[in-house]
Amino acid sequence: MADQRIVDGVLSGDRRMMARAISMIENEDKDKHRILSALFPHTGKAYVIGITGAPGAGKSSLVDRLLSILRSRGLTVGVIAVDPTSPFTGGAILGDRIRMQEHALDKDVFIRSMGTRGSLGGLSRATKDAIQVLDASGKDVVVVETVGVGQSEVDIIKYADTTLVVLTPAGGDSVQTIKAGIMEIADVFVVNKADLPGADRTVAEINIMLDLGGATRPWRPPIVRTVTIDGSGTDEMYAAILRHSEYLKESGNLERLRKERTRRDVVDLIEYRIKSTVWEQVHGSPEFDDVVARIVSRETDPYSAALQILRQVNLDRCKE
Amino acid sequence: MGERKIRVLVAKPGLDGHDRGAKVVARALRDAGMEVVYTGLHQTPEQVVEAAIQEDVDIIGLSILSGAHMTIFPRICELLKENSAGDIMVIGGGIIPEEDIRELISNGNASAIFTPGTATSEIVDWIREAMREKVSHKEGVS
Numbered sequence: 382m383a384d385q386r387i388v389d390g391v392l393s394g395d396r397r398m399m400a401r402a403i404s405m406i407e408n409e410d411k412d413k414h415r416i417l418s419a420l421f422p423h424t425g426k427a428y429v430i431g432i433t434g435a436p437g438a439g440k441s442s443l444v445d446r447l448l449s450i451l452r453s454r455g456l457t458v459g460v461i462a463v464d465p466t467s468p469f470t471g472g473a474i475l476g477d478r479i480r481m482q483e484h485a486l487d488k489d490v491f492i493r494s495m496g497t498r499g500s501l502g503g504l505s506r507a508t509k510d511a512i513q514v515l516d517a518s519g520k521d522v523v524v525v526e527t528v529g530v531g532q533s534e535v536d537i538i539k540y541a542d543t544t545l546v547v548l549t550p551a552g553g554d555s556v557q558t559i560k561a562g563i564m565e566i567a568d569v570f571v572v573n574k575a576d577l578p579g580a581d582r583t584v585a586e587i588n589i590m591l592d593l594g595g596a597t598r599p600w601r602p603p604i605v606r607t608v609t610i611d612g613s614g615t616d617e618m619y620a621a622i623l624r625h626s627e628y629l630k631e632s633g634n635l636e637r638l639r640k641e642r643t644r645r646d647v648v649d650l651i652e653y654r655i656k657s658t659v660w661e662q663v664h665g666s667p668e669f670d671d672v673v674a675r676i677v678s679r680e681t682d683p684y685s686a687a688l689q690i691l692r693q694v695n696l697d698r699c700k701e
Numbered sequence: 702m703g704e705r706k707i708r709v710l711v712a713k714p715g716l717d718g719h720d721r722g723a724k725v726v727a728r729a730l731r732d733a734g735m736e737v738v739y740t741g742l743h744q745t746p747e748q749v750v751e752a753a754i755q756e757d758v759d760i761i762g763l764s765i766l767s768g769a770h771m772t773i774f775p776r777i778c779e780l781l782k783e784n785s786a787g788d789i790m791v792i793g794g795g796i797i798p799e800e801d802i803r804e805l806i807s808n809g810n811a812s813a814i815f816t817p818g819t820a821t822s823e824i825v826d827w828i829r830e831a832m833r834e835k836v837s838h839k840e841g842v843s
Contacts, residue, residue, distance in 0.1 A: 396751075396754050396755055397754055397757075397784070397785065397786060399755075400754055400755055400756065400757035401757055403757065404708075404757045407706070408705050408706065466736075467731065467732075467734075470731065470732050470733065470734045471706070471734040472730065472731035472732055472733060472734045472735050472736065472737070473731060473736045473737065474727055474728070474731050474737050474739055475736060475737065475738045475739065475756075476738075476739045476741075478738065478739075478740050478741075478752060478756075479739065479740060479741035482740075482741070482744075482748065485747075485748040485751055485752060486747055486748060486751055491755055492752075492755055493755055493756060494738050494756060496706075496736050498706075
């Protein structure tokens, strides 16, 4: 069976089959769940590092540097780099690989670019499952690079064990503007382009923000300065990631994090099944159009109509 | 169920640094709703093929202005076959003489070559048509 060939291929690290599996996930292939379920027993080993930050902050270049460090320690790495999909045409330019050329021929590095395809949280819907594929293929570390984010695209924390937030010294204003969502999710702050003027001020701003948060947090995110052109500070960045991963393990938080994640995944899957079952039966049916018309003309209200429709849906189908 | 998106790798192998054409084409394909993996300048054939495999693209588009096309196209097709990825189509653009185009296509080292002056819509249409044929062929087999 074609599924089995892909599963076996992924488990043995066959790059073509890994790529194929990720495409099937992205395209919502009907065999997607069967493949993921066969891969699942082989997952849970990879450590997931997330990198997020504004467009042009240097995320891809930092991933490139991180790849060199991880490889020099003998670790195998999978990378998922997400770039935005056009809301108008559905097309995308995926350009994160440009910065990672040095690792293009390393057989122990697998880089996959993805378009967001309508997701608004900084990742694509398929990212989570693509991480599973790379994990099952035996990669020690999976690095996930988000799209360039603004304030509230924080989906990365749902999947990353350690999240890096990359900032640049563009003055205190940039810190101010992204304060609300992004500033809360960092396990490690990276001030990149630290050779530019204003880096000290950016570091100070982050420290002030952290101090305001009170001393009750068991993990205070360290702040590292990096310059990707010459690689300075990137070893410190890696050391900070390691410290965080040790903290997670020792405090028992890694266990807790993964349990929460699993719980959410299962709920998501149940929701997805129910949603698609209902949608298949309701969408496009003449009765549904009729109900919509009656709601618009105020003959009935949407709340009663929803209940009425739901009573007619056969939910047994989502249990198959 | 889901929508099958066309994925194209746009690469610029070899030593010349003129990437305007590659960027114009990449942009046009994006506007046609395709996912374009753009790998930038100075790619070796090995890098192009490895990226095409990892990204699971349907088509590789090469921009070559340096005159090295008679070496690069065959090398990339050879590497694709070695990696059992011969189903990935290779197309190209650039300053390539008529007789070389004929030879590349008749030897199976390129599926299409678009020379300067080609409208981007022509490239988009060609890719869509080629993909339709590929998909219907696949369905016919299985």
